[in-house]
Amino acid sequence: MPENKEKTNNLTRRVESRISETKFQELLTILSRSQNQTMSSLIRDILCKQKLVVTTYDKSLDVFLEELSLIHQEINAIGVNANQIVRVFHKTGNLSKKLALAKKVATSLNEVLKKQDHLKMTISPLLEKWLQK
Numbered sequence: 001m002p003e004n005k006e007k008t009n010n011l012t013r014r015v016e017s018r019i020s021e022t023k024f025q026e027l028l029t030i031l032s033r034s035q036n037q038t039m040s041s042l043i044r045d046i047l048c049k050q051k052l053v054v055t056t057y058d059k060s061l062d063v064f065l066e067e068l069s070l071i072h073q074e075i076n077a078i079g080v081n082a083n084q085i086v087r088v089f090h091k092t093g094n095l096s097k098k099l100a101l102a103k104k105v106a107t108s109l110n111e112v113l114k115k116q117d118h119l120k121m122t123i124s125p126l127l128e129k130w131l132q133k
Contacts, residue, residue, distance in 0.1 A: 082108040
């Protein structure tokens with residue numbers, strides 16, 4: 001807080017100006033997305049050529065993140081099922097039952113591989129977007 005008081009103590013001159021409604025709306029938009037608390041501090045930062053930090057939010061990522069969450073839940077459920085099968089596999093002494101359980105685990109692992117491929121296809125457009133040069 002002392003730094004803030006020091007900054008405001010140096011601000012002794014008042015400057016006023018008029019701008020158009022469109023510019024004012026632009027400033028309001030920037031203000032809503034920036035870390036500045038007041039319009040004065042935003043304009044002061046612009047005039048002093050301070051670095052402005054503007055936060056943007058891409059709503060298209062909501063659908064993507066929801067799909068990733070569903071894939072995560074599905075893979076997790078498959079993993080839980082595979083663990084249960086392996087637990088029964090280790091407890092049983094019957095060879096034919098072990099063979100059937102091993103086939104179930106193989107099926108579960110194939111499902112995981114399919115989900116992994118689906119995940120790669122889902123992520124690849126986003127990676128292309130992020131890794132643009």
